[in-house]
Amino acid sequence: MNDPLDVFRLTDRVAVVTGASSGIGRAVAEVLAGAGARVVLGDIDEAGVAAVADAIVADGGDALSQRVDVSVRADQDSLVARAVDAFGRLDVMANVAGVASDGPLADVDEAEVDRLLGIHVKGTLFGCQAAVRAMRGRGGSIVNVASGAIDLAVPNYGLYALTKSAITMLSQTLATEVGGDGIRVNVIAPGATLTAFTERHLRDEEGEIVPERLDAFLDAMRARSPIGLVGEPIDQAWLVLYLASDASRFCTGQIWRANGGQTIPR
Template structure:
Protein backbone atom coordinates (compact mmCIF):
# COMPACT_ATOMS: atom_id res chain seq x y z
CA UNK A 1 0.00 0.00 0.00
CA UNK A 2 1.20 3.51 -0.78
CA UNK A 3 2.34 5.45 2.26
CA UNK A 4 3.24 8.84 0.73
CA UNK A 5 1.07 11.69 -0.49
CA UNK A 6 0.23 9.78 -3.68
CA UNK A 7 -2.35 7.85 -1.64
CA UNK A 8 -4.56 10.93 -1.99
CA UNK A 9 -4.29 11.13 -5.79
CA UNK A 10 -7.47 10.43 -7.78
CA UNK A 11 -6.01 10.20 -11.27
CA UNK A 12 -8.30 8.32 -13.63
CA UNK A 13 -11.26 8.38 -11.25
CA UNK A 14 -14.66 9.88 -11.95
CA UNK A 15 -16.61 11.82 -9.32
CA UNK A 16 -20.08 13.34 -9.14
CA UNK A 17 -20.74 16.09 -6.59
CA UNK A 18 -24.20 17.51 -5.86
CA UNK A 19 -24.60 21.03 -4.54
CA UNK A 20 -21.35 21.87 -6.34
CA UNK A 21 -22.44 25.33 -7.42
CA UNK A 22 -21.27 26.94 -4.19
CA UNK A 23 -20.00 26.47 -0.66
CA UNK A 24 -18.88 23.06 0.51
CA UNK A 25 -20.02 21.36 -2.71
CA UNK A 26 -17.93 23.69 -4.87
CA UNK A 27 -14.90 23.23 -2.61
CA UNK A 28 -15.31 19.44 -2.82
CA UNK A 29 -15.57 19.49 -6.62
CA UNK A 30 -12.51 21.70 -7.00
CA UNK A 31 -10.48 19.70 -4.49
CA UNK A 32 -11.21 16.35 -6.14
CA UNK A 33 -10.46 17.77 -9.58
CA UNK A 34 -7.25 19.26 -8.23
CA UNK A 35 -5.88 15.79 -7.42
CA UNK A 36 -6.79 14.25 -10.74
CA UNK A 37 -10.48 13.29 -10.69
CA UNK A 38 -12.80 14.05 -13.59
CA UNK A 39 -15.82 15.72 -11.97
CA UNK A 40 -19.47 16.01 -12.90
CA UNK A 41 -20.63 19.20 -11.21
CA UNK A 42 -24.28 18.91 -10.19
CA UNK A 43 -26.46 21.77 -9.01
CA UNK A 44 -29.95 23.14 -9.55
CA UNK A 45 -28.44 26.58 -10.25
CA UNK A 46 -27.07 26.53 -13.80
CA UNK A 47 -25.04 29.74 -13.51
CA UNK A 48 -23.31 28.75 -10.30
CA UNK A 49 -22.65 25.27 -11.61
CA UNK A 50 -21.06 26.73 -14.73
CA UNK A 51 -18.85 28.91 -12.54
CA UNK A 52 -17.57 25.84 -10.73
CA UNK A 53 -16.84 24.06 -13.99
CA UNK A 54 -14.99 27.13 -15.28
CA UNK A 55 -12.89 27.34 -12.12
CA UNK A 56 -11.91 23.69 -12.47
CA UNK A 57 -11.13 23.78 -16.18
CA UNK A 58 -9.26 27.10 -15.91
CA UNK A 59 -7.01 25.39 -13.35
CA UNK A 60 -6.33 22.55 -15.78
CA UNK A 61 -8.87 20.06 -14.42
CA UNK A 62 -11.64 18.05 -16.05
CA UNK A 63 -15.29 18.88 -15.35
CA UNK A 64 -18.73 19.08 -16.90
CA UNK A 65 -22.02 20.41 -15.56
CA UNK A 66 -25.25 18.48 -15.11
CA UNK A 67 -28.29 20.38 -13.84
CA UNK A 68 -29.68 18.31 -11.01
CA UNK A 69 -32.67 18.67 -8.71
CA UNK A 70 -31.78 16.15 -6.00
CA UNK A 71 -35.38 15.80 -4.90
CA UNK A 72 -36.05 14.00 -8.21
CA UNK A 73 -34.70 10.46 -8.65
CA UNK A 74 -34.67 10.82 -12.47
CA UNK A 75 -32.30 13.79 -12.15
CA UNK A 76 -29.87 11.75 -10.05
CA UNK A 77 -30.08 8.87 -12.50
CA UNK A 78 -29.27 11.36 -15.26
CA UNK A 79 -26.31 12.66 -13.24
CA UNK A 80 -24.80 9.20 -12.99
CA UNK A 81 -25.55 8.56 -16.67
CA UNK A 82 -23.71 11.79 -17.56
CA UNK A 83 -20.64 10.56 -15.67
CA UNK A 84 -20.73 7.22 -17.45
CA UNK A 85 -21.36 8.71 -20.89
CA UNK A 86 -18.68 11.39 -20.65
CA UNK A 87 -15.99 9.73 -18.58
CA UNK A 88 -16.77 6.01 -18.68
CA UNK A 89 -17.97 5.28 -15.16
CA UNK A 90 -18.38 6.52 -11.61
CA UNK A 91 -15.95 5.91 -8.75
CA UNK A 92 -16.94 8.64 -6.29
CA UNK A 93 -20.31 10.15 -5.44
CA UNK A 94 -20.71 13.04 -2.97
CA UNK A 95 -24.20 14.02 -1.79
CA UNK A 96 -23.55 17.59 -0.65
CA UNK A 97 -26.65 19.49 -1.81
CA UNK A 98 -28.74 21.16 0.86
CA UNK A 99 -31.03 24.09 1.54
CA UNK A 100 -31.60 26.24 4.63
CA UNK A 101 -34.07 24.53 6.92
CA UNK A 102 -37.34 25.98 8.13
CA UNK A 103 -37.04 27.33 11.68
CA UNK A 104 -40.15 26.16 13.52
CA UNK A 105 -40.98 24.24 16.69
CA UNK A 106 -41.69 20.59 15.98
CA UNK A 107 -45.12 20.95 17.55
CA UNK A 108 -45.97 23.39 14.74
CA UNK A 109 -44.47 21.43 11.84
CA UNK A 110 -46.91 20.44 9.10
CA UNK A 111 -46.88 17.54 6.70
CA UNK A 112 -45.92 19.93 3.91
CA UNK A 113 -42.98 21.20 6.00
CA UNK A 114 -41.79 17.64 6.57
CA UNK A 115 -42.09 16.74 2.89
CA UNK A 116 -40.15 19.82 1.81
CA UNK A 117 -37.31 19.19 4.26
CA UNK A 118 -36.99 15.49 3.59
CA UNK A 119 -37.19 15.90 -0.20
CA UNK A 120 -33.68 17.37 -0.12
CA UNK A 121 -32.01 16.19 3.07
CA UNK A 122 -33.21 12.59 3.04
CA UNK A 123 -34.65 11.63 -0.35
CA UNK A 124 -31.93 13.52 -2.18
CA UNK A 125 -29.22 11.61 -0.35
CA UNK A 126 -30.94 8.24 -0.69
CA UNK A 127 -31.66 8.72 -4.40
CA UNK A 128 -28.05 9.75 -4.98
CA UNK A 129 -26.76 6.67 -3.18
CA UNK A 130 -29.13 4.41 -5.10
CA UNK A 131 -28.16 5.81 -8.49
CA UNK A 132 -24.43 5.71 -7.74
CA UNK A 133 -24.47 2.25 -6.17
CA UNK A 134 -26.05 0.72 -9.26
CA UNK A 135 -23.05 1.69 -11.39
CA UNK A 136 -20.41 1.16 -8.72
CA UNK A 137 -21.65 -2.35 -7.94
CA UNK A 138 -21.04 -3.40 -11.54
CA UNK A 139 -17.41 -2.31 -11.14
CA UNK A 140 -17.01 -3.79 -7.67
CA UNK A 141 -15.68 -0.58 -6.12
CA UNK A 142 -16.67 2.93 -5.15
CA UNK A 143 -16.84 5.55 -2.43
CA UNK A 144 -19.88 7.55 -1.39
CA UNK A 145 -19.85 10.52 1.00
CA UNK A 146 -23.05 12.00 2.42
CA UNK A 147 -23.44 15.27 4.27
CA UNK A 148 -24.96 15.33 7.73
CA UNK A 149 -24.29 18.04 10.31
CA UNK A 150 -23.14 18.72 13.84
CA UNK A 151 -26.89 19.28 14.34
CA UNK A 152 -27.20 15.48 14.40
CA UNK A 153 -25.30 15.57 17.72
CA UNK A 154 -26.66 18.82 19.09
CA UNK A 155 -30.40 19.42 18.60
CA UNK A 156 -31.61 22.98 18.97
CA UNK A 157 -35.06 24.36 19.65
CA UNK A 158 -36.68 25.45 16.41
CA UNK A 159 -34.39 23.31 14.27
CA UNK A 160 -36.05 19.96 14.84
CA UNK A 161 -36.76 19.36 11.14
CA UNK A 162 -33.11 19.89 10.27
CA UNK A 163 -32.03 17.67 13.17
CA UNK A 164 -34.31 14.85 12.03
CA UNK A 165 -33.09 15.05 8.46
CA UNK A 166 -29.44 14.94 9.43
CA UNK A 167 -30.03 12.05 11.84
CA UNK A 168 -31.66 10.17 8.98
CA UNK A 169 -28.54 10.68 6.87
CA UNK A 170 -26.43 9.10 9.62
CA UNK A 171 -28.68 6.03 9.82
CA UNK A 172 -28.83 5.75 6.04
CA UNK A 173 -25.05 5.94 5.77
CA UNK A 174 -24.49 3.17 8.29
CA UNK A 175 -27.11 0.88 6.75
CA UNK A 176 -25.81 1.42 3.23
CA UNK A 177 -22.26 0.73 4.40
CA UNK A 178 -23.45 -2.70 5.59
CA UNK A 179 -25.44 -3.41 2.45
CA UNK A 180 -22.90 -2.15 -0.08
CA UNK A 181 -19.68 -3.23 1.62
CA UNK A 182 -19.78 -6.72 0.08
CA UNK A 183 -19.96 -5.02 -3.33
CA UNK A 184 -16.77 -3.07 -2.68
CA UNK A 185 -18.50 0.25 -1.98
CA UNK A 186 -17.61 2.36 1.05
CA UNK A 187 -20.20 4.80 2.45
CA UNK A 188 -19.36 7.52 4.97
CA UNK A 189 -20.78 10.84 6.11
CA UNK A 190 -19.31 14.13 7.21
CA UNK A 191 -20.82 16.35 9.92
CA UNK A 192 -19.68 19.93 9.37
CA UNK A 193 -19.71 22.43 12.18
CA UNK A 194 -20.15 26.17 11.68
CA UNK A 195 -18.76 26.83 8.21
CA UNK A 196 -18.86 30.18 6.40
CA UNK A 197 -20.81 29.57 3.16
CA UNK A 198 -23.81 30.93 1.28
CA UNK A 199 -25.82 28.49 3.42
CA UNK A 200 -24.79 30.25 6.64
CA UNK A 201 -25.01 33.74 5.13
CA UNK A 202 -28.76 33.76 5.76
CA UNK A 203 -27.91 34.56 9.37
CA UNK A 204 -26.57 38.00 8.47
CA UNK A 205 -28.09 38.88 5.09
CA UNK A 206 -30.67 41.65 4.75
CA UNK A 207 -33.94 41.17 2.82
CA UNK A 208 -32.42 43.12 -0.12
CA UNK A 209 -29.50 40.67 -0.32
CA UNK A 210 -26.89 42.94 1.24
CA UNK A 211 -24.69 41.74 4.09
CA UNK A 212 -25.15 43.24 7.54
CA UNK A 213 -21.50 43.40 8.58
CA UNK A 214 -22.25 43.83 12.28
CA UNK A 215 -24.57 40.81 12.33
CA UNK A 216 -21.92 38.87 10.41
CA UNK A 217 -19.29 39.82 12.99
CA UNK A 218 -21.59 38.75 15.81
CA UNK A 219 -22.44 35.47 14.07
CA UNK A 220 -18.79 34.63 13.46
CA UNK A 221 -17.90 35.47 17.07
CA UNK A 222 -20.78 33.37 18.40
CA UNK A 223 -19.91 30.37 16.25
CA UNK A 224 -16.21 30.61 17.02
CA UNK A 225 -16.96 30.66 20.73
CA UNK A 226 -18.47 27.16 20.44
CA UNK A 227 -15.08 25.77 19.42
CA UNK A 228 -12.29 25.29 21.98
CA UNK A 229 -9.98 26.60 19.26
CA UNK A 230 -12.19 29.68 18.77
CA UNK A 231 -12.45 29.15 15.02
CA UNK A 232 -15.12 29.00 12.32
CA UNK A 233 -14.75 26.53 9.49
CA UNK A 234 -14.07 27.12 5.82
CA UNK A 235 -15.52 25.00 2.98
CA UNK A 236 -12.01 23.71 2.30
CA UNK A 237 -11.93 22.12 5.77
CA UNK A 238 -14.83 19.92 4.72
CA UNK A 239 -13.49 19.33 1.21
CA UNK A 240 -10.20 17.95 2.52
CA UNK A 241 -12.11 15.60 4.80
CA UNK A 242 -14.11 14.37 1.81
CA UNK A 243 -10.88 13.89 -0.14
CA UNK A 244 -9.56 11.65 2.62
CA UNK A 245 -12.77 9.60 2.69
CA UNK A 246 -12.85 8.97 -1.06
CA UNK A 247 -9.12 8.32 -1.41
CA UNK A 248 -7.18 5.10 -0.90
CA UNK A 249 -6.04 6.52 2.44
CA UNK A 250 -9.50 5.65 3.80
CA UNK A 251 -9.76 2.17 2.28
CA UNK A 252 -10.50 0.73 5.76
CA UNK A 253 -13.10 3.37 6.67
CA UNK A 254 -16.82 2.85 6.09
CA UNK A 255 -20.09 3.47 7.91
CA UNK A 256 -18.62 6.42 9.80
CA UNK A 257 -19.82 9.90 10.69
CA UNK A 258 -16.72 12.10 10.80
CA UNK A 259 -16.86 15.57 12.27
CA UNK A 260 -14.85 18.60 11.18
CA UNK A 261 -16.40 21.09 13.58
CA UNK A 262 -13.60 22.62 15.60
CA UNK A 263 -14.44 20.42 18.57
CA UNK A 264 -17.94 21.85 18.93
CA UNK A 265 -19.66 18.55 19.74
CA UNK A 266 -17.05 16.95 22.02
CA UNK A 267 -19.19 16.91 25.09
Protein backbone atom coordinates in the same frame (compact mmCIF):
# COMPACT_ATOMS: atom_id res chain seq x y z
CA MET B 1 11.38 6.96 -1.05
CA ASN B 2 7.63 6.60 -1.74
CA ASP B 3 5.62 9.79 -1.38
CA PRO B 4 2.86 9.08 1.18
CA LEU B 5 0.81 11.84 -0.44
CA ASP B 6 0.40 9.67 -3.56
CA VAL B 7 -2.37 7.74 -1.82
CA PHE B 8 -4.53 10.89 -1.94
CA ARG B 9 -4.21 11.30 -5.70
CA LEU B 10 -7.38 10.63 -7.68
CA THR B 11 -5.81 10.39 -11.13
CA ASP B 12 -8.18 8.57 -13.54
CA ARG B 13 -10.95 8.51 -10.93
CA VAL B 14 -14.39 9.90 -11.67
CA ALA B 15 -16.41 11.81 -9.07
CA VAL B 16 -19.96 13.15 -8.99
CA VAL B 17 -20.66 16.03 -6.59
CA THR B 18 -24.14 17.47 -5.89
CA GLY B 19 -24.69 20.93 -4.47
CA ALA B 20 -21.54 21.91 -6.34
CA SER B 21 -22.42 25.48 -7.28
CA SER B 22 -21.79 26.91 -3.81
CA GLY B 23 -20.08 26.56 -0.45
CA ILE B 24 -18.98 23.10 0.66
CA GLY B 25 -20.01 21.34 -2.58
CA ARG B 26 -18.02 23.80 -4.65
CA ALA B 27 -14.93 23.32 -2.46
CA VAL B 28 -15.34 19.53 -2.69
CA ALA B 29 -15.56 19.73 -6.49
CA GLU B 30 -12.44 21.90 -6.69
CA VAL B 31 -10.39 19.75 -4.31
CA LEU B 32 -11.33 16.44 -5.96
CA ALA B 33 -10.57 17.91 -9.39
CA GLY B 34 -7.31 19.35 -8.05
CA ALA B 35 -6.37 15.86 -6.84
CA GLY B 36 -6.82 14.60 -10.41
CA ALA B 37 -10.42 13.37 -10.55
CA ARG B 38 -12.67 14.03 -13.50
CA VAL B 39 -15.75 15.59 -11.94
CA VAL B 40 -19.41 15.73 -12.92
CA LEU B 41 -21.19 18.45 -10.97
CA GLY B 42 -24.90 18.75 -10.26
CA ASP B 43 -26.92 21.54 -8.70
CA ILE B 44 -30.39 23.04 -8.96
CA ASP B 45 -28.60 26.30 -9.83
CA GLU B 46 -27.73 25.42 -13.43
CA ALA B 47 -25.79 28.60 -14.28
CA GLY B 48 -23.93 28.54 -10.97
CA VAL B 49 -22.76 24.96 -11.34
CA ALA B 50 -21.79 25.53 -14.97
CA ALA B 51 -19.58 28.42 -13.83
CA VAL B 52 -17.85 26.17 -11.27
CA ALA B 53 -17.22 23.51 -13.94
CA ASP B 54 -15.92 26.15 -16.36
CA ALA B 55 -13.49 27.47 -13.73
CA ILE B 56 -12.16 23.94 -13.10
CA VAL B 57 -11.67 23.38 -16.84
CA ALA B 58 -9.95 26.78 -17.17
CA ASP B 59 -7.63 25.62 -14.39
CA GLY B 60 -6.67 22.51 -16.37
CA GLY B 61 -9.15 20.02 -14.87
CA ASP B 62 -11.89 17.86 -16.38
CA ALA B 63 -15.39 18.92 -15.35
CA LEU B 64 -18.95 18.68 -16.65
CA SER B 65 -22.10 20.03 -15.09
CA GLN B 66 -25.83 19.69 -15.30
CA ARG B 67 -28.93 20.89 -13.53
CA VAL B 68 -30.22 18.38 -11.01
CA ASP B 69 -32.93 18.48 -8.38
CA VAL B 70 -31.58 15.87 -5.97
CA SER B 71 -35.06 15.04 -4.69
CA VAL B 72 -36.00 13.75 -8.18
CA ARG B 73 -34.76 10.23 -8.79
CA ALA B 74 -34.62 10.63 -12.59
CA ASP B 75 -32.35 13.68 -12.18
CA GLN B 76 -29.91 11.73 -10.01
CA ASP B 77 -29.93 8.76 -12.38
CA SER B 78 -29.21 11.10 -15.26
CA LEU B 79 -26.34 12.81 -13.39
CA VAL B 80 -24.60 9.51 -12.66
CA ALA B 81 -25.30 8.26 -16.21
CA ARG B 82 -23.61 11.43 -17.52
CA ALA B 83 -20.47 10.58 -15.54
CA VAL B 84 -20.42 6.98 -16.77
CA ASP B 85 -21.17 7.98 -20.38
CA ALA B 86 -18.56 10.73 -20.46
CA PHE B 87 -15.78 9.17 -18.41
CA GLY B 88 -16.57 5.44 -18.36
CA ARG B 89 -16.92 4.85 -14.62
CA LEU B 90 -17.87 6.24 -11.22
CA ASP B 91 -15.49 6.06 -8.25
CA VAL B 92 -16.75 8.75 -5.90
CA MET B 93 -20.24 10.09 -5.15
CA ALA B 94 -20.47 13.13 -2.86
CA ASN B 95 -24.07 13.92 -1.95
CA VAL B 96 -23.61 17.47 -0.67
CA ALA B 97 -26.76 19.38 -1.72
CA GLY B 98 -28.82 20.57 1.23
CA VAL B 99 -31.02 23.37 2.49
CA ALA B 100 -31.76 25.10 5.78
CA SER B 101 -35.08 25.09 7.57
CA ASP B 102 -35.85 27.25 10.57
CA GLY B 103 -38.75 27.13 13.00
CA PRO B 104 -40.24 25.17 15.87
CA LEU B 105 -41.28 21.56 15.25
CA ALA B 106 -44.68 22.21 16.81
CA ASP B 107 -45.58 24.60 13.99
CA VAL B 108 -43.82 23.20 10.93
CA ASP B 109 -46.20 22.73 8.00
CA GLU B 110 -46.54 19.72 5.75
CA ALA B 111 -45.03 21.35 2.67
CA GLU B 112 -41.84 22.18 4.58
CA VAL B 113 -41.65 18.63 5.98
CA ASP B 114 -41.96 17.26 2.43
CA ARG B 115 -39.34 19.71 1.12
CA LEU B 116 -36.73 18.75 3.72
CA LEU B 117 -37.47 15.03 3.50
CA GLY B 118 -37.28 15.35 -0.30
CA ILE B 119 -33.93 17.12 -0.49
CA HIS B 120 -32.10 15.50 2.42
CA VAL B 121 -33.57 11.99 2.73
CA LYS B 122 -34.84 11.17 -0.76
CA GLY B 123 -32.01 13.20 -2.28
CA THR B 124 -29.29 11.32 -0.43
CA LEU B 125 -30.98 7.95 -0.95
CA PHE B 126 -31.49 8.47 -4.71
CA GLY B 127 -27.89 9.67 -5.08
CA CYS B 128 -26.66 6.57 -3.24
CA GLN B 129 -28.86 4.23 -5.29
CA ALA B 130 -27.62 5.64 -8.59
CA ALA B 131 -24.02 5.49 -7.36
CA VAL B 132 -24.29 1.89 -6.12
CA ARG B 133 -25.62 0.76 -9.50
CA ALA B 134 -22.63 2.36 -11.22
CA MET B 135 -20.06 1.16 -8.67
CA ARG B 136 -21.21 -2.46 -8.22
CA GLY B 137 -18.57 -4.92 -9.28
CA ARG B 138 -15.71 -2.45 -9.13
CA GLY B 139 -16.11 -0.56 -5.83
CA GLY B 140 -16.16 3.09 -4.91
CA SER B 141 -16.61 5.64 -2.16
CA ILE B 142 -19.84 7.44 -1.26
CA VAL B 143 -19.73 10.47 1.03
CA ASN B 144 -22.98 11.86 2.41
CA VAL B 145 -23.39 15.14 4.27
CA ALA B 146 -25.16 15.37 7.63
CA SER B 147 -24.47 18.22 10.12
CA GLY B 148 -23.38 19.03 13.65
CA ALA B 149 -27.14 19.31 14.17
CA ILE B 150 -27.23 15.51 14.54
CA ASP B 151 -25.35 15.83 17.85
CA LEU B 152 -27.11 18.72 19.58
CA ALA B 153 -30.81 19.46 19.99
CA VAL B 154 -31.19 23.16 19.19
CA PRO B 155 -34.58 24.93 19.20
CA ASN B 156 -35.82 25.85 15.68
CA TYR B 157 -33.48 23.39 13.95
CA GLY B 158 -35.63 20.31 14.57
CA LEU B 159 -36.75 19.52 11.03
CA TYR B 160 -33.26 20.13 9.64
CA ALA B 161 -31.72 17.98 12.40
CA LEU B 162 -34.12 15.06 12.02
CA THR B 163 -33.64 14.86 8.26
CA LYS B 164 -29.86 15.09 8.67
CA SER B 165 -30.01 12.38 11.36
CA ALA B 166 -31.79 10.13 8.88
CA ILE B 167 -28.79 10.51 6.55
CA THR B 168 -26.51 8.93 9.15
CA MET B 169 -28.60 5.76 9.53
CA LEU B 170 -29.18 5.60 5.77
CA SER B 171 -25.40 5.72 5.28
CA GLN B 172 -24.51 3.23 8.00
CA THR B 173 -27.10 0.71 6.85
CA LEU B 174 -26.06 1.08 3.22
CA ALA B 175 -22.42 0.59 4.26
CA THR B 176 -23.35 -2.82 5.68
CA GLU B 177 -25.22 -3.75 2.51
CA VAL B 178 -22.71 -2.75 -0.16
CA GLY B 179 -19.38 -3.36 1.56
CA GLY B 180 -19.18 -6.73 -0.18
CA ASP B 181 -19.18 -4.87 -3.50
CA GLY B 182 -16.15 -2.87 -2.39
CA ILE B 183 -18.28 0.23 -1.87
CA ARG B 184 -17.58 2.35 1.22
CA VAL B 185 -20.19 4.75 2.60
CA ASN B 186 -19.27 7.48 5.06
CA VAL B 187 -20.95 10.59 6.46
CA ILE B 188 -19.46 13.94 7.27
CA ALA B 189 -21.13 16.11 9.92
CA PRO B 190 -19.76 19.61 9.28
CA GLY B 191 -19.56 22.21 12.00
CA ALA B 192 -20.73 25.77 11.42
CA THR B 193 -19.19 26.92 8.15
CA LEU B 194 -19.56 30.31 6.56
CA THR B 195 -21.46 29.78 3.27
CA ALA B 196 -24.70 30.98 1.65
CA PHE B 197 -26.37 28.50 4.02
CA THR B 198 -25.25 30.30 7.20
CA GLU B 199 -25.45 33.77 5.68
CA ARG B 200 -29.25 33.70 5.93
CA HIS B 201 -28.81 34.71 9.56
CA LEU B 202 -26.63 37.68 8.63
CA ARG B 203 -28.52 39.52 5.88
CA ASP B 204 -30.91 42.45 6.18
CA GLU B 205 -34.18 42.90 4.26
CA GLU B 206 -32.23 44.12 1.20
CA GLY B 207 -30.10 41.00 1.25
CA GLU B 208 -26.95 42.78 2.43
CA ILE B 209 -24.71 41.20 5.07
CA VAL B 210 -24.95 43.24 8.28
CA PRO B 211 -21.39 43.57 9.69
CA GLU B 212 -22.58 43.50 13.32
CA ARG B 213 -24.54 40.31 12.68
CA LEU B 214 -21.52 38.74 11.01
CA ASP B 215 -19.27 39.65 13.96
CA ALA B 216 -21.80 38.33 16.47
CA PHE B 217 -22.20 35.09 14.51
CA LEU B 218 -18.44 34.55 14.20
CA ASP B 219 -17.97 35.29 17.93
CA ALA B 220 -20.72 32.82 18.87
CA MET B 221 -19.28 30.09 16.63
CA ARG B 222 -15.72 30.68 17.85
CA ALA B 223 -16.92 30.48 21.45
CA ARG B 224 -18.30 26.96 20.80
CA SER B 225 -14.94 25.70 19.52
CA PRO B 226 -12.07 24.96 21.90
CA ILE B 227 -9.69 26.02 19.12
CA GLY B 228 -11.70 29.19 18.45
CA LEU B 229 -12.16 28.59 14.74
CA VAL B 230 -15.10 28.98 12.39
CA GLY B 231 -15.05 26.45 9.58
CA GLU B 232 -14.49 27.18 5.91
CA PRO B 233 -15.72 24.98 3.05
CA ILE B 234 -12.17 23.76 2.43
CA ASP B 235 -12.13 22.11 5.87
CA GLN B 236 -14.90 19.77 4.70
CA ALA B 237 -13.34 19.32 1.27
CA TRP B 238 -10.07 18.05 2.74
CA LEU B 239 -12.04 15.49 4.76
CA VAL B 240 -13.98 14.41 1.66
CA LEU B 241 -10.68 14.02 -0.20
CA TYR B 242 -9.49 11.64 2.51
CA LEU B 243 -12.75 9.65 2.37
CA ALA B 244 -12.70 9.58 -1.45
CA SER B 245 -9.11 8.39 -1.61
CA ASP B 246 -7.48 5.05 -0.89
CA ALA B 247 -6.06 6.57 2.32
CA SER B 248 -9.44 5.75 3.91
CA ARG B 249 -9.77 2.23 2.44
CA PHE B 250 -10.33 0.76 5.96
CA CYS B 251 -13.08 3.27 6.82
CA THR B 252 -16.78 2.74 6.18
CA GLY B 253 -20.06 3.44 7.92
CA GLN B 254 -18.55 6.19 10.07
CA ILE B 255 -19.57 9.72 10.96
CA TRP B 256 -16.71 12.19 10.49
CA ARG B 257 -16.71 15.51 12.30
CA ALA B 258 -14.61 18.42 11.08
CA ASN B 259 -16.23 20.91 13.44
CA GLY B 260 -13.58 22.58 15.56
CA GLY B 261 -14.77 20.54 18.55
CA GLN B 262 -18.11 22.38 18.59
CA THR B 263 -20.04 19.25 19.55
CA ILE B 264 -17.77 17.89 22.28
CA PRO B 265 -20.22 16.98 25.09
CA ARG B 266 -19.66 19.48 27.93
